[in-house]
Amino acid sequence: MADSDPLLEAARFGDEGAWAEIVRALGPRVVGYARAKGIADPEDLMQEVFLAAAQRIGSFEGSYSDFRSWVFAIAHHRIVDEYRRRARTPQLVPVDAIAHTAPSSGAGPVELVIAREDVVSSVRALDGLSPIERDVVLLRVVAELSSEEVGSILSKRPGTIRVMQSRALEKLKRVVQEQ
Amino acid sequence: MRQSNHQQHNGDDLFDTEWAAELRTAVVTDLDPDLVAATAHQAAQASAAVAASIASAAAAGSTTIGGNTMTTATASMTGAASATASAMGTKLAALALAGATVTGGLAATGNLPDAVQSATADLVSKVGIELPRPDLAGVIEMVDVGTAGTVSLSIVDGAVGVADLAAVGGWSASIEQAGAQEVTVTFTQEDSVITLDARVGADGALITEVADRTAPGQESRPNSVGGTVDGSAGIGVVTDPVELDSELEIGGSVGIGLGK
Numbered sequence: 001m002a003d004s005d006p007l008l009e010a011a012r013f014g015d016e017g018a019w020a021e022i023v024r025a026l027g028p029r030v031v032g033y034a035r036a037k038g039i040a041d042p043e044d045l046m047q048e049v050f051l052a053a054a055q056r057i058g059s060f061e062g063s064y065s066d067f068r069s070w071v072f073a074i075a076h077h078r079i080v081d082e083y084r085r086r087a088r089t090p091q092l093v094p095v096d097a098i099a100h101t102a103p104s105s106g107a108g109p110v111e112l113v114i115a116r117e118d119v120v121s122s123v124r125a126l127d128g129l130s131p132i133e134r135d136v137v138l139l140r141v142v143a144e145l146s147s148e149e150v151g152s153i154l155s156k157r158p159g160t161i162r163v164m165q166s167r168a169l170e171k172l173k174r175v176v177q178e179q
Numbered sequence: 180m181r182q183s184n185h186q187q188h189n190g191d192d193l194f195d196t197e198w199a200a201e202l203r204t205a206v207v208t209d210l211d212p213d214l215v216a217a218t219a220h221q222a223a224q225a226s227a228a229v230a231a232s233i234a235s236a237a238a239a240g241s242t243t244i245g246g247n248t249m250t251t252a253t254a255s256m257t258g259a260a261s262a263t264a265s266a267m268g269t270k271l272a273a274l275a276l277a278g279a280t281v282t283g284g285l286a287a288t289g290n291l292p293d294a295v296q297s298a299t300a301d302l303v304s305k306v307g308i309e310l311p312r313p314d315l316a317g318v319i320e321m322v323d324v325g326t327a328g329t330v331s332l333s334i335v336d337g338a339v340g341v342a343d344l345a346a347v348g349g350w351s352a353s354i355e356q357a358g359a360q361e362v363t364v365t366f367t368q369e370d371s372v373i374t375l376d377a378r379v380g381a382d383g384a385l386i387t388e389v390a391d392r393t394a395p396g397q398e399s400r401p402n403s404v405g406g407t408v409d410g411s412a413g414i415g416v417v418t419d420p421v422e423l424d425s426e427l428e429i430g431g432s433v434g435i436g437l438g439k
Contacts, residue, residue: 047218050218050219058230
């Protein structure tokens with residue numbers, strides 16, 4: 001069996017310093033991923049993700065790289081759960097908020113982010129992608145995961161991920177050129 | 180501080196573009212130190228509590244142990260914020276646990292509850308001690324799939340799998356394991372289709388949904404039902420299983436997914 005990462009071993013037994021290092025390293029990207037996915041409180045989701053990881057780290061085996069991928073898998077599933085919860089729970093949104101934040105039509109999570117006037121064009125460009133392409137792009141660019149790791153999280157083959165990424169890149173190039 | 184993972188990428192991929200850099204800058208920002216501290220504290224307490232509960236469960240199954248040593252060690256780790264755990268060293272803690280369990284504990288003979296046995300075996304294996312592992316993951320939930328049959332699901336180490344399946348006569352079933360955390364069982368009978376989707380939620384709980392997928396215009400079936408059960412729920416047993424249909428199609432990995 002491969003040697004375990006000392007940082008993860010310390011975290012497994014409740015070393016707060018180890019967890020602080022992990023949160024500092026991975027937390028910003030977890031928050032960034034959640035933010036780009038339109039989660040209302042990405043910091044809160046990040047806390048939930050690390051709490052879930054801590055509760056299950058006893059059964060985790062693998063390298064630090066595996067752990068990072070695992071954390072983003074938890075984040076992804078947590079976000080999917082949030083979408084499902086939203087779908088089941090009609091949201092009451094003040095008219096002012098709609099006028100300020102909502103896109104014209106067909107608003108998805110990313111659209112809710114990109115509708116903000118202060119959002120940069122790079123985030124706005126995601127609007128042209130399909131939901132699965134957005135996931136691929138965000139997990140690769142923001143989380144900096146490999147095609148294999150993204151494929152594992154999204155239950156797709158690495159080759160499929162690479163095709164999706166290539167397709168997304170072409171779309172993004174067109175959008176950026178138009179801007 | 181860990182550096183972020185920089186993979187090898189093709190020259191034409193997203194990582195080399197200004198657009199990607201701008202996207203990262205836009206959404207990835209440093210965390211408030213207080214938020215980092217609070218999150219780390221919460222996580223440390225949770226992981227310490229789990230480690231301590233595993234050790235305590237193992238100790239409870241022991242007869243003659245250097246039990247005080249192990250109990251003291253794990254109890255001190257519960258104070259996660261302290262430096263005790265670090266100072267003690269994880270291998271020492273695992274050895275203490277191993278000593279406690281191997282000396283006379285039920286873990287040595289594989290008689291702890293499956294979840295505890297598995298976790299204990301995982302823990303002590305890190306210091307080269309192999310304990311028996313449960314032969315079969317605990318069946319934690321039996322789901323009634325409408326009129327089509329029943330499926331017994333299990334969760335081991337965060338992975339969901341089909342432990343048992345019984346189709347009512349006339350129905351056939353197929354299993355699709357979509358990764359470690361999601362499995363779909365589809366029951367079909369002529370034009371009727373009923374599916375069971377099961378997945379592991381982010382909190383480790385098992386989430387199931389039974390849905391009638393029969394195409395419109397075909398025979399109607401009961402409406403969808405769904406539910407969530409905690410992973411610690413009681414053990415479900417197929418009390419009166421029906422013989423599997425001869426046309427049963429088994430796809431993917433049937434049974435227990437270990438997710439490792």
